[in-house]
Amino acid sequence: MKISFDLQLRKGDFYLAAKADLPADSVTAIVGHSGAGKSTLLRCLAGLEKTALGSIQVGEEAWLKEGHSLAPHFRRIGYVFQHAALFHHLSVAQNLNYARKRSLDGELFPLEEIAQVTRIQHLLERNPQSLSGGERQRVAIARAIASNPQILFLDEPLSAVDETARSQLLDELERIFRSFQIPALYVTHNLVEAARLSSHALRLENGRITSNAVTRQVLTPTQIADGSDPFSIVEIRSRRDLPEEGLAELDTAIGPLLVSAANLPRELPKCILIRGRDVGLSLSLLPETSILNQISATVRSVHEHSASQVLVQLSCQGGTLYALVTRRSAQRLLLAPQRPVYALVKSVTLQAEA
Amino acid sequence: MKISFDLQLRKGDFYLAAKADLPADSVTAIVGHSGAGKSTLLRCLAGLEKTALGSIQVGEEAWLKEGHSLAPHFRRIGYVFQHAALFHHLSVAQNLNYARKRSLDGELFPLEEIAQVTRIQHLLERNPQSLSGGERQRVAIARAIASNPQILFLDEPLSAVDETARSQLLDELERIFRSFQIPALYVTHNLVEAARLSSHALRLENGRITSNAVTRQVLTPTQIADGSDPFSIVEIRSRRDLPEEGLAELDTAIGPLLVSAANLPRELPKCILIRGRDVGLSLSLLPETSILNQISATVRSVHEHSASQVLVQLSCQGGTLYALVTRRSAQRLLLAPQRPVYALVKSVTLQAEA
Amino acid sequence: SLRIAVASNFHQTLSKIAAAYQGEHPEAELVLIPGSSGKLYAQIAKGAAFDAFFSADVERPKKLEELKIAPPETRFTFALGVLAFWQPGSQAAAFSQTQTLARANAQLAPFGAAAAEATERLPFPPHRTVTAVSVAQAFTFAQSGAADSAFVSYSQLRQLGIAEREYILVAPDLHAPIAQQAIALNTRAETLAFLKFCQSPHAQAIIVADGYRTP
């Protein structure tokens, strides 16, 4: 399945003109700065912006075509709004039931399971307006899933959720996406979250789509010139668990990597994130250290990153890895294209976590 | 100045019973899980929960005493709500002016400066309901500052803000707190944010205050048993800038540290955060690597952390540092109390950033 | 059954006549519909299914006849109103004690017109006049104490058994006669029979006993 759209919308001074083809059978991240138009794009796709022009094609269905717009309630989406938008006149359980009653065919996840996954069992009898910020967002997620959607639209669903809950919810979202095969569009300003959940990504800037490709590529450090943390997304080919040590050995595009198994989803993740700042460089192997992953690599290029730092692009067995190091180290190690080095990656930093 | 309170409030099944003395001349972080009562505590302190019992004493003023509650508009606070709560019938500029007109004596920050700091200059003529999520939260911060408060209450003010804006806003908040001497209570579920901004911290659990001390202590890894990322908070004694390299040499409780100057606030920060997962261990010095900080240390204790990882508490010149390493490395390096090691800390990981 | 539209002021009296009529004709069913003459007139003109109309004046029945809404030659004067000057609560009613005088609107109600005429000729001190839409309202103004004096219908005073010292009957020569006419609105035998009864001595006696004069 595929989603193609070509949308135009004017809202005051803001002009959205977005055209893209997306795979609609996996999670697509939508990233971009505050005010870039991420929420607006989701709203257009959901049919909530009545004045949007252009076309939307989802699989075989035309959601928007010249002169014809499929009403929002016929587009089988589950929408988690940036502001939870719970029904105030209904209890939490009734909010879930509301969605459930209107869900169409297809296999349903039991409401109890949904409530458990989103950790809202104890809130079911409550009035939404008495919930805390994080509780509200979890109920909104549960409600969207309860409607048994063909595709999930999530607009920064975890922003009010605390770190522990977030990491668990991410796990669960990942599991839901995968095991129930719900594709999703996921708006987030957290690039690591985006990288972890999505296989495809869109970047929006000022109402335009500036990149649209596999996540790895969209989030590539050299593409992102906004001072946020650069990181590499490395493809995983296979996995071998070492249960006695709690570790997993991954065969990746840059060679084998040892990772804490607890930090990996149960399913084999497609790729793993390695932050540039977590990668050190050495001229020799270091046997007497806690650093388990020491990957033989060649410097491909060295980019200015900040006054004190450079971003080093490395080639490791054909894969690409970025290391962020101080200018002083770069000079000391004489880093330059073709220089052979070892990339040092502490296995504990390899948690696919936000 | 000092804030002392002893508050009781029942809301349905939830019972808040919080008693604490806080320094009110700096930033106090309030941390805790979703639903722990963080927002409720702030609301009680602001006088918005009419049924709260107990006492609140702020400096010389009694805000709440048996039988007498100072009305919220007499408590000179600036409150940034979890849900922005902008005035819909006023433009953004009028929202700021509303606050400004009602602000009392004292030196005022010019509205233009506030708008610039919060990056909302281009939004001044807009209707709040047309703003994006992040834009709204920035306006709410600006409005609170515009009211020239004696103390700021911030309830997860940065949750809807994207990473770049967040890091810049954090810088600016820090600057505002410091240079304008506005003390603040800062609710966040982001421990790193808490550690960076605050000198004092409260931890709330299920309506009770479970710790109340300097941030370093409240956020101490062994105190936090919730699976979130452990980190050390290391006191900084002095700073020496090396402008030609963009680095700064900090004299800290664990010895000298090299850090990218760009990652430090202009002011000398009181402490620096070092994540446990960013600390590697080695038995010898490693000259040929990019790792600039290699700190001589002694293992004090080794704690179980997860199936694959252990948390190693180190003594370095009297300071404490935590390292998170795999069990495999711990065994290979024979880590045990008294063992001398070198703690490896990449300088680039030392950004005091969220 | 007969549906008879009747000006409010005559409703009570007509009820008594109807009761008497039913005494003689037990099979007859009579429904009285009271209202202001103007309203009843408008309704009749728009086809209200009434069988007869007892107006408080001459104008309206005459007009109905002229417009051929009512059959010709059924119109008759059933009563002459007696105008009374009332000072509730006084020991002896006196024109000279008047401060606020209530009377019906001269253009709306015949009692009002008569009262206006009489006012000109009687020795009133300077006073304020308040007008009511009907003689019933004028009565209410005085009864409630809002006005100290009022021109009302003698029939009203009789109906409520007001003490004689509180009122003065106005001499009939001080105003044009307050003729009240009735008219049949169809020529059904029952209608005509009832109207005929109203002109009978039996009915006339009831009318006089209630404070009217007969033509």
Added chain:
Amino acid sequence: MNVSEIWIPLALTLKLAAVTTALLLLLCAPLAWWLAHTRSRFKPFLEAIVALPLVLPPSVLGFYLLVCLAPSGPIGQLSAALGGPALVFSFPGLVIGSLLYSLPFVAQPLQNAFASLSSEQREAAATLGASPLDRFFSIALPQAKGGILTATVLGFAHTLGEFGVVLMIGGSIPGETRTLSIAIYESVEMLEYGKAHLLAGTVLALSFLLLVPIYALNRSNRFFQR
């Protein structure tokens, strides 16, 4: 004075008020919804027209209605041509008159209530598969409860108390168009004050007994609603 003198007009009045209020709610809901959400240029004109029945004295409004509804009038003729009932001096006529006269009291509170609903929750319902009609009944109506209650109370009470229009087009036919308010009015007109007091007292007591539980019910849900 016997019981049927109260009972018959009372029953008629309650029936008239109930029918009128029910019809008005049905008719005004879509109108008010449209007025609350349209951006049409004609909106202020329509709003003004909705308010107009208020500015004429009821009996004058009744007079014009009489002219229109009479068998010779335009609407009366239409009704006759369609085989409809007689519209003057009949219950259907009273209903028409009351509908017109109480229209603003139902339409305006409804419109306000609808306008103050945030669109967020309706949008959420749409994405959950609720059709526009479903949204209206499952989200908008429950959330506009306060306004609907006000519309109902104002419409019902106003129809109870109305008599100018009713008298004019109804003609006070006992059991058919003689409502309680007309009975009270007539009692006062005929100087039967005792009866008037009794009737008025009955209406007041009844209304009070009706309104208190309604408001109390509304209040008990308030906490949950907010």
Added chain:
Amino acid sequence: MNVSEIWIPLALTLKLAAVTTALLLLLCAPLAWWLAHTRSRFKPFLEAIVALPLVLPPSVLGFYLLVCLAPSGPIGQLSAALGGPALVFSFPGLVIGSLLYSLPFVAQPLQNAFASLSSEQREAAATLGASPLDRFFSIALPQAKGGILTATVLGFAHTLGEFGVVLMIGGSIPGETRTLSIAIYESVEMLEYGKAHLLAGTVLALSFLLLVPIYALNRSNRFFQR
């Protein structure tokens, strides 16, 4: 028919409606605010009492008012004792009657509007240093604009059209208590239909011309408000 026959009652009517509406808004605002926010057990009783003036026919209400306001009545005596004006057959009396009669039309929409305001923004205003009164004027009132407009229009229009009460306690004194609605009523009663049409037409046209710009103004702000 000369101009003063329209002009004098029209001016009087507008004055009465304006004074009544203004007073009602002032009186009802605190009442409605209290009703919208109280948790008192007496709330439903008070709400029912506010609605009660509606259920009596206006002329009957007028009758009871007459009894109370007459110089011999309780309120009339009080007013006289305090050196106040005569309350029957006078403009102040009309104002009192209209206040009572139009009360529910102003109080209820206001209450609804206030109840549907979220407390969030008032709380925000409080933390910014706004006193309760300040909050009421700077936050609640502007945000309740729609409800206030409805209250004003219903109150004003209803006072324009009212004549049962006015007739009863006013006594149709030209230039003092003879309002336009009484003039129209009298014309109809006198079978002067031409004059009635003219007067009624004038009221309708005027009201329309008054209402359209008011609603238009409200609409132009709507976009910003939502």
